[in-house]
């Protein structure tokens with residue numbers, strides 16, 4: 001079937017095969033159900049240590065939401081296996097398209113998160129026939145991935161700013177990297193107190209803080225106090 005060809009083209013799985021694609025109904029709307037099975041002679045991977053391990057048993061079939069095709073929701077259906085890992089004991093296998101207990105495939109979360117940079121989360125949810133919560137989880141997943149894989153080395157210049165939110169005087173402290181070759185948001189903290197900026201520096205670490213050459217801020221009093229405490 002054509003959809004199988006498309007899936008193998010855009011989302012090929014090394015140790016798994018798209019077995020068949022069937023139209024179906026889920027939550028009251030038409031969907032495509034794609035059955036996924038392990039490739040012959042492939043070993044399940046332990047989700048604890050990410051190493052191949054012998055099989056233990058199988059769990060109930062799970063449903064993972066994929067990027068919709070022609071506005072129709074697409075689900076990968078897969079019977080998760082459990083493995084008997086020498087190191088971790090009995091564990092659920094790790095599948096390349098999913099992340100823990102999340103219902104959405106990684107690729108669909110990336111897809112939603114990339115649209116969430118252009119549209120509001122509500123607009124993304126409406127456009128792709130999904131919920132605000134799912135868009136939120138998608139953005140959260142991508143942000144967590146980015147945080148785990150980003151490098152905080154060689155930062156020479158930062159900017160510290162305060163942002164007011166809601167009506168009243170609620171503030172956030174935001175810290176940006178403002179080097180010539182890289183401008184990005186590094187950290188957000190509640191309030192705009194000395195404790196806030198102190199918690200940024202403890203997150204950032206002493207060694208990195210000492211390598212900073214420029215700190216640009218509007219010199220609001222807590223920053224001035226902290227600066228004189230750090231560099232008396």
Ligand SMILES: [Zn+2]
Nearest residue numbers: 046049085088
């Ligand atoms: Zn293991």
